[in-house]
Amino acid sequence: MVQEGDLLAVFNSSHRVMKAEDTLRALRLTVLLIPAPRQLQTDCGLALRFRGDIRGQIMEILERGRLLPAFVSEYREGVFITIWADETRNTHII
Numbered sequence: 001m002v003q004e005g006d007l008l009a010v011f012n013s014s015h016r017v018m019k020a021e022d023t024l025r026a027l028r029l030t031v032l033l034i035p036a037p038r039q040l041q042t043d044c045g046l047a048l049r050f051r052g053d054i055r056g057q058i059m060e061i062l063e064r065g066r067l068l069p070a071f072v073s074e075y076r077e078g079v080f081i082t083i084w085a086d087e088t089r090n091t092h093i094i
Helices: 014-026 052-064
Strands: 007-010 032-035 046-050 071-076 079-085
Touching (some): 014 032, 014 046
16 A cells, blocks of 8 residues: 555644645645554544655645645655654654
């Protein structure tokens, strides 16, 4: 389901992740709503999967829509590495 180099945007609520998915798909960006892997501690249990080459575009759109995720992780060599976190929230990433 998650391949090497994939990015996962993890949100704090199901409503936000589904709204983000709708917003990005309306702009014809390739994103996929998936169950969040157990390795990632999430409040809603869902994540948006997308390719790294569209990360900047996705993050810009989500910021404009006030839909930034709690954090974004990249899947590398079998582990998830957090590459971005919303510092304005009290998100605890372990």
